[in-house]
Amino acid sequence: MKLFALAGNPNCGKTTLFNALTGSSAHVGNWPGVTVDKREGVYKDGGNYFKIVDLPGIYSLSPYTPEEVISRNFVLNEQVDGIINIVDATNLERNLYLTTQLLETDLPIIVALNMMDEVEKSGAVINVKALEAALGVPVVAISALKGNGIKELMKRAAALAEKRNGSTVLGGVFKAELDSARSFYKKAGVSSPLFHAVKLLEGDELELENSGAKAIYDELSLDCDAEAAIADERYKYITEKLAAAKIKSDSRTLTKSDKIDRILTHRVWAIPIFLAVMFFIFHLTFSENLFFLNGFTENHAWMPTLQELGLATDEGANNFGVEILAVFYDGAVFSPGVIFTNLLNLVLDRISDGVLTLMENGGAAEWATGLVGDGILGGIFAVMGFLPQILTLFLFFSILEDSGYMARIAFVLDRIFRRFGLSGRAFMPMIMGFGCSVPATVNTRTLSDEKERTATIRVIPFFSCGAKLPILTAVAGGIVAAFGVGNADVITYGMYVLGVCAAVVCVLLMRGTTLKGETPPFIMELPAYRMPSAKNLFLHLWDKAKHFVKKAFTIIFASTVIIWLFSHLNFNWKFLPDEQMNQSILASIGMFIQPLFTPLGFGVQLGQFGWVFAVAAITGLVAKENVIATFTTLALCIGAYAGEGTEEGVEELAGLINVISADTGIARGQFIAALLAFIAFNMTTIPCFAACATAKAELQKGKFKYTLLFWVAASFTIGAAVYTVGSWWWTLFIWIAAAAGVAVPVILRNTGKYDILKIFKRKKGGK
Amino acid sequence: MIKNLNELSVGESGVIKSVAGAGMVRRRLFDMGVTPGAEIAMKKRAPLGDPIEITLRGYFLTLRKSEAACVEVEL
Numbered sequence: 001m002k003l004f005a006l007a008g009n010p011n012c013g014k015t016t017l018f019n020a021l022t023g024s025s026a027h028v029g030n031w032p033g034v035t036v037d038k039r040e041g042v043y044k045d046g047g048n049y050f051k052i053v054d055l056p057g058i059y060s061l062s063p064y065t066p067e068e069v070i071s072r073n074f075v076l077n078e079q080v081d082g083i084i085n086i087v088d089a090t091n092l093e094r095n096l097y098l099t100t101q102l103l104e105t106d107l108p109i110i111v112a113l114n115m116m117d118e119v120e121k122s123g124a125v126i127n128v129k130a131l132e133a134a135l136g137v138p139v140v141a142i143s144a145l146k147g148n149g150i151k152e153l154m155k156r157a158a159a160l161a162e163k164r165n166g167s168t169v170l171g172g173v174f175k176a177e178l179d180s181a182r183s184f185y186k187k188a189g190v191s192s193p194l195f196h197a198v199k200l201l202e203g204d205e206l207e208l209e210n211s212g213a214k215a216i217y218d219e220l221s222l223d224c225d226a227e228a229a230i231a232d233e234r235y236k237y238i239t240e241k242l243a244a245a246k247i248k249s250d251s252r253t254l255t256k257s258d259k260i261d262r263i264l265t266h267r268v269w270a271i272p273i274f275l276a277v278m279f280f281i282f283h284l285t286f287s288e289n290l291f292f293l294n295g296f297t298e299n300h301a302w303m304p305t306l307q308e309l310g311l312a313t314d315e316g317a318n319n320f321g322v323e324i325l326a327v328f329y330d331g332a333v334f335s336p337g338v339i340f341t342n343l344l345n346l347v348l349d350r351i352s353d354g355v356l357t358l359m360e361n362g363g364a365a366e367w368a369t370g371l372v373g374d375g376i377l378g379g380i381f382a383v384m385g386f387l388p389q390i391l392t393l394f395l396f397f398s399i400l401e402d403s404g405y406m407a408r409i410a411f412v413l414d415r416i417f418r419r420f421g422l423s424g425r426a427f428m429p430m431i432m433g434f435g436c437s438v439p440a441t442v443n444t445r446t447l448s449d450e451k452e453r454t455a456t457i458r459v460i461p462f463f464s465c466g467a468k469l470p471i472l473t474a475v476a477g478g479i480v481a482a483f484g485v486g487n488a489d490v491i492t493y494g495m496y497v498l499g500v501c502a503a504v505v506c507v508l509l510m511r512g513t514t515l516k517g518e519t520p521p522f523i524m525e526l527p528a529y530r531m532p533s534a535k536n537l538f539l540h541l542w543d544k545a546k547h548f549v550k551k552a553f554t555i556i557f558a559s560t561v562i563i564w565l566f567s568h569l570n571f572n573w574k575f576l577p578d579e580q581m582n583q584s585i586l587a588s589i590g591m592f593i594q595p596l597f598t599p600l601g602f603g604v605q606l607g608q609f610g611w612v613f614a615v616a617a618i619t620g621l622v623a624k625e626n627v628i629a630t631f632t633t634l635a636l637c638i639g640a641y642a643g644e645g646t647e648e649g650v651e652e653l654a655g656l657i658n659v660i661s662a663d664t665g666i667a668r669g670q671f672i673a674a675l676l677a678f679i680a681f682n683m684t685t686i687p688c689f690a691a692c693a694t695a696k697a698e699l700q701k702g703k704f705k706y707t708l709l710f711w712v713a714a715s716f717t718i719g720a721a722v723y724t725v726g727s728w729w730w731t732l733f734i735w736i737a738a739a740a741g742v743a744v745p746v747i748l749r750n751t752g753k754y755d756i757l758k759i760f761k762r763k764k765g766g767k
Numbered sequence: 768m769i770k771n772l773n774e775l776s777v778g779e780s781g782v783i784k785s786v787a788g789a790g791m792v793r794r795r796l797f798d799m800g801v802t803p804g805a806e807i808a809m810k811k812r813a814p815l816g817d818p819i820e821i822t823l824r825g826y827f828l829t830l831r832k833s834e835a836a837c838v839e840v841e842l
Contacts (some may be wrong), residue, residue: 060798064791093824094800202794230784231797232804235824257827261811270814282777411829415815418831424818448791521792522818523799526827 001042003051005074007102008086009095010057011404011527013114017086017144018054019539021154045154053080053730056445059094059525061101061195062204063212066453067445072206075105076192082108082160084153089119089126089141090528096238099135100169104195107267108160109137112153116141134241136167145533164336166194169237171227174201184216201226257404257528257669264405270412277405279430281396285389286469288330340388348381367575371564374636379560380553380630386625387548390466391541393435398540401428402532407524414522420504421511423447423522426456430503433463437691439544441698449520450700455510457695458707459503461687462714464496467624468683470649472496474628475679479654482661491676499683502669502718508712512746514706559622560629563615567637590615595693600681600716601723607664609638612656612677623688631656673726685715768842772807772835774821781840788837796838800824806828807840 008014022041039054055069055074063069075083085102087095102109111131119126132139138156142149170178181200185193190210199207200217203226208214242571264273283290306312306326319321327342328334334342355377359369400406406428414424425447432440440460447453464472466475476491511517530706566586576584590611597603602613612634619626628649635652638659661671686692686708724731769784783805786796800823801807808818810827818831 062794062798064795091824091826094826097798097800227794227797228803232802235800235802235805239815265811265820267812267814370829406787407829411813411818412815414829414831415813448795483813521795521831523792523795523828523830523834525799526829610792671809 001051002081002158003053003079004079004082004084005053005055005080006084006086007055007071007075007098008057009059009088009091009098009525011525012057012086012088012091012095013144014054014057014086016533016536017084017112017114017142017150018052019536020144020150021052021148043154045151045158048158050154050158052084058098060098062199062202063206065277065446065448069206070445071690073197075102075107080107081162082110082113082157084110086112086114087146089113089115090122092126092242093235096242097234100234100237101195101198104166104168104198105192106164106166107192108162108164110153111135111137111139112149113139113141114143114144115145117146117148128245128682131241137164142709145576166192168194168198170198170230170233172233174226177201181216181220184212186685198230202230203227222664228613260524260529261408265408265412268703270408270534274409274412277400279293281393282434284335285392285396288338289332289337290335291333299329303331337389337392340392341385344388345385348384352377352381353487356715366577370568371561374633375561375564376557378633379564379626380557384549386466387545389469390435390548391545393466394544395537395541396534397432397435398537399532402530402536404527406530407526409524410522410524418519418522420507421517421519422452422456423449423520424505425522425524426452429456429460430463433460433465436465436467437461437463437687438694441694442690443699447520449517451511451515451517452520454699454703454707455515457698458510458710460695461691462499462503462506462684464673464683465624465687465691467688470628471620471682472623472679474653475632475675477650478657479675481650481654482657483672485670485672494685495676495679498680498718498722502552502714503683509742509746510710512750516750517717524526552687554605559619559626560633563619563626564633564741567615567634586615587611589618593618597681597719599723600677600719601727602678605664605666605670605674606660607666609656609660612638617678617682617685620682621686621689623690624682626684667727670727677723680722681715681719683715684711684718686711770840770842772809772821772838772840773832775809775840775842777809777811779842781842782806782808784839784841786838788834793837796830796834799828801828801838807838817819 006018008464017043017682018039021043041052041054043052053074055071058071059067060068060074061075063072074080083105085099087099096372099109099111113126113128113131116126126141128139128141139161140149140153140156142153144150168178178197178201181197182193187197190196196207196213200213201220203217208217263269266273272343284730290652306317306322306329308331311318311322312326317326323346327346328339352373356369356373358374364372397406400409410424412424413427417424417426426444428442428446429443432443437460440463441457444453444456444460446455465614472492472495473488476486476488476495479491480486480488532611563586566589567584569585570583571578571585571588591614594611594614595603597617599604602610604610606613612631615634616627616630619630631650632649635649635656638656657671657675660666661668689697692708695707699707721735770781775781783801783803786793786801788796790808803822807821807823810822812819813829818829819835820827820829821835822828
């Protein structure tokens with residue numbers, strides 16, 4: 001099977017072409033060298049099959065970001081049968097710059113001139129034949145979005161000769177030097193000698209690392225500015241050839257984008273608009289009061305709940321019709337995200353009920369129904385229940401990304417991020433962290449500065465992800481239900497804000513100490529606004545859904561079963577009924593580590609049932625969804641809750657809180673502070689296994705263990721701060737003093753006024 | 768008249784004379800088409816005054832004032 005790689009600038013329609021070529025056959029593959037999500041798929045034409053790989057978008061083959069390194073290495077080192085270079089016809093000049101570099105390799109190349117329909121619509125003309133003659137490789141006009149020209153593109157790609165000799169548009173100023181460098185590489189037997197020769201002349205860092213390259217570079221002793229001259233020559237050539245291809249430039253898309261930008265990046269309105277957009281995205285995903293019909297707070301509610309209408313009781317809905325109605329409305333109209341969640345849960349509950357009824361009728365043993373009902377189905381369905389909201393959130397972020405607005409947000413916010421030693425681009429992975437840490441961590445590849453990347457990856461988990469939201473809502477709901485104080489929404493929003501503040505403080509601290517460095521540059525294209533394509537959005541979501549379901553049925557499935565077993569077996573491997581849970585293996589582990597959490601308020605203070613919190617924190621390492629699943633399982637087991645079990649876990653939590661309060665007689669305020677500390681701890685501690693694995697792959701070698709340490713230290717500090725300040729308000733001053741004690745020496749040292757480390761160094765020297 | 772790119776007022780345009788600076792930033796500028804001879808126009812400033820947005824070679828580019836200071840423009 002022939003292998004083709006898709007290469008091109010970001011925003012040139014590469015992914016659209018990839019989706020058009022491969023359809024649903026696409027999947028994420030692993031590649032040797034770096035663990036990288038690279039999408040690959042199969043294109044089928046009659047009896048011929050082609051493997052297609054989608055490379056990250058690049059502007060040139062001189063690597064700048066880690067993403068670009070991946071693309072360059074793939075092009076140079078993998079056994080590719082050809083490169084399909086996608087060129088945005090509406091922006092030929094800059095796109096062809098990459099083409100001139102690709103031409104210098106020995107790989108067979110075909111140029112796909114994308115968005116030709118838009119060019120024609122605007123009345124511009126491109127002479128494809130003339131362009132083909134100028135470049136010396138086949139050029140095919142296509143429209144990836146409409147599917148025009150794709151058949152012809154692949155036909156000509158299949159017919160490409162197996163070998164091609166690199167050609168260059170350079171040759172003026174540095175002809176002699178280029179020839180001697182080229183013959184050096186030819187002698188060394190390197191493939192694509194011309195490409196390496198040009199890179200050498202440019203003084204490319206990666207190139208100079210090759211054996212013998214440095215000696216040749218010094219020998220050539222280029223006296224003038226080769227880098228500038230080469231870039232200049234490439235662009236000169238392109239401008240000249242474009243004139244030959246009789247291209248009338250098109251300014252319509254630019255003027256359209258201009259008009260939109262006049263509002264979206266307006267001096268005054270840009271930031272309010274951005275905040276409003278973010279608010280609506282989260283509102284549409286998570287709100288249970290979509291149109292504010294029911295007033296802005298729960299206290300002013302005037303619309304009747306289903307129970308008040310007499311359609312439902314504590315037991316549930318009166319009939320199936322009401323159950324369907326409850327998907328959309330209960331005292332207020334729900335947001336789309338909540339509606340999808342309710343729909344899915346409706347189906348999942350039916351399945352769960354059906355299976356359990358079948359088992360009971362079949363006379364299954366108590367342990368078997370327990371394992372299946374509480375352990376397996378309860379756990380998996382609790383996790384699956386989050387899928388709709390995670391996908392809804394992803395959908396909105398994909399729309400922002402594909403439309404071009406995401407880049408504008410970076411433009412608007414860069415000034416703020418620079419204060420923390422980051423660039424506006426760091427905004428994207430951080431905001432994605434609210435959805436899921438895994439894609440957010442992968443997204444940091446667009447950051448060019450390694451230290452900025454490390455700092456960003458470390459704080460991504462603080463942006464509470466979709467899977468942590470249930471912890472927030474359940475514990476906050478539990479607090480309100482058990483103590484009758486506060487407002488669950490306010491607590492949830494407050495915790496989100498706490499996470500963001502923690503991220504800001506930690507980034508400042510890291511950029512001031514261990515990850516010190518220049519603020520990374522910010523040079524970025526602002527792509528023209530485009531209507532996102534529904535097909536692309538759908539395929540993107542489909543990818544995410546597959547990934548999530550796979551995770552639910554593998555890691556989370558295994559861990560819920562293991563936890564159920566551990567909580568129902570004692571050290572003699574004897575099955576324990578729910579009432580004897582205190583003797584289980586899991587309880588022993590929980591009791592053993594429980595004292596560790598004493599500074600955070602959910603340690604020894606919580607008495608004989610306090611280990612539930614310790615156990616939930618452990619199971620959260622597998623996947624954050626497990627925290628609440630663990631609570632529901634354990635609350636049912638210790639008899640803190642007698643009902644059927646709910647997805648949200650609010651009632652179970654409330655039951656648990658009441659049991660512990662009665663058992664220990666702990667002060668109310670102190671217990672609330674401990675519960676808040678528990679949320680804060682889970683938000684900032686080591687993320688789930690999947691996120692850890694991604695972070696390990698993305699971070700530089702040796703950085704991961706410090707990152708783990710950072711998460712543990714941060715979560716214990718933040719948790720302890722929340723607990724102590726919540727319990728005894730005056731401890732706030734101690735924390736402020738401690739923070740100042742850390743900040744002042746760091747600031748003094750970085751401004752060069754006074755280096756506290758010098759004292760230690762001098763002492764050492766004295767001895 | 769020659770000005771640094773960061774000093775251009777909104778709406779002004781010209782031709783790039785030279786690109787100073789060093790290393791990755793300079794290479795990135797070249798790769799994005801900021802080379803001597805290119806026509807360039809100052810579009811707008813971000814709401815907080817920095818970065819700036821320019822048009823060149825038929826597309827929009829944003830960069831910080833500190834990076835734009837490396838670019839000399841002939842008006």
